[in-house]
Amino acid sequence: MRITCVGGGPAGLYFAVLAKLADPARDVTVLERNPAGVTYGWGVVFWDDLLDDLFRYDPVSAARIWDAAYKWDEYEVHAAGKPVSFLGGYGFSLGRHKLLEILGDRARELGVTIRYSDDLTDPDQLPAADLIVACDGAGSRIRDSAAEHFGAQVETGRNKYIWLGTPHVFRTFTFGFEETEAGWIWFHAYPFAAGASTFIVECTPETWSGLGLDRMDSAAGNARLQEIFKRHLDGHPLDDAGRGWLNFRRVTAERWDHGNVVLMGDAAHTTHFAIGSGTKLAMQDAMALADAVALLPAKSGNLSAALEQYEHRRKVALAPLQRAARASSAWFERMPEYADLPAKRFSYALSDRRGEYPAWRYLLHMSTQGAVPRTMLRWTLSARRWNRARRRPPRSLSAAVP
Secondary structure (H helix, E strand, C coil): CEEEEECCCHHHHHHHHHHHHHCCCCEEEEECCCCCCCCCCCEEEECHHHHHHHHHHCHHHHHHHHHHCEEEEEEEEEECCCCCEEEEEEEEEEEHHHHHHHHHHHHHHCCCEEECCCCCCCHHHCCCCCEEEECCCCCCHHHHCCHHHHCEEEEEEEEEEEEEEECCCCCCEEEEEEEECCEEEEEEEEEEECCEEEEEEEECHHHHHHCCHHHCCHHHHHHHHHHHCHHHHCCCCCECCCCCCEEEEEEEECCCEECCEEECHHHCCCCCHHHCCHHHHHHHHHHHHHHHHHCCHHHCCCHHHHHHHHHHHHHHHHHHHHHHHHHHHHHHHCHHHHCCCCHHHHHHHHHCCCCCCCHHHHHHHHHCCCHHHHHHHHHHHHHHHHHHHHHCCCHHHHHHCC
């Protein structure tokens, strides 16, 4: 079976790994438009559910991701004029470039061919393959070449945002809110390496234009943001890697397959960065597609049925997260409405922006803002994190996996 993955992001590389693990005889190629080692973005975040899946599907790459990940405890909420408040929880983050390096190395070890600087301009010129996996991002050219069939729809979010990096290392996942003469502006930040953090800035379009950010070049805009957030950055700079300000684009597709072509990751769906699940969902797409394709021999090569099964499984799994992402992005679009709440109530409103928590969670949140109960909660969550890690397959298992 010949498989071509168009796009060398986490989805494409991980599917290539799983496809080769399932059948080493498969001819698997990944085409990536960027040069080797070049990627956009800074760090990605994930939680236990993805790690558990990774260890179940490929303990080798999972162990490498676990070892390289930055582990953080709790969330801090810094809002101008309010005391710092805290939200319970823990998570993991990893530089996007490091994640791609791990997955690329693993794919090559298994015999996957990766072709970098392969900028596909005409989908009809793809090499012949039994299965073409379109994982070329939210602006997928493969999807757009059959736009009417796939039925893709794009909704543009109201707020403006910019994806930045900084050498300032935040202690943990941090939300920061500052009030300016033009209105509120805020950031989502988290450490992902020993000397780097992701720093996503967001605001309403009125604040964006009121601050003059719509008329500034990259250097001037970054300098303006550094001044606004100077108390959070401790004198460190910001870098936007030249991508500039964006509006979030929510992509959905009515159909995910067309003949021997199937959509995966952002090419099929996007979820707002406010819930930090884009990478997780893309890699879980890869797992579901690998499972579906693995059944092909039993189905006498019925590719269409396998791809329909994959699409149905993923759409069912995505539905609650897509609802949560909509609620979360809508909360940030209304953020100024919550600005006058006391610190504890504000941070709880932020925590409950998906509308998922019962009343007792509010009481728990209010009772754990003191230093002693907060420390106890962090210890409990840390112990839970490490206990879950120990229940995963031991590192020695990796030696037995090809």
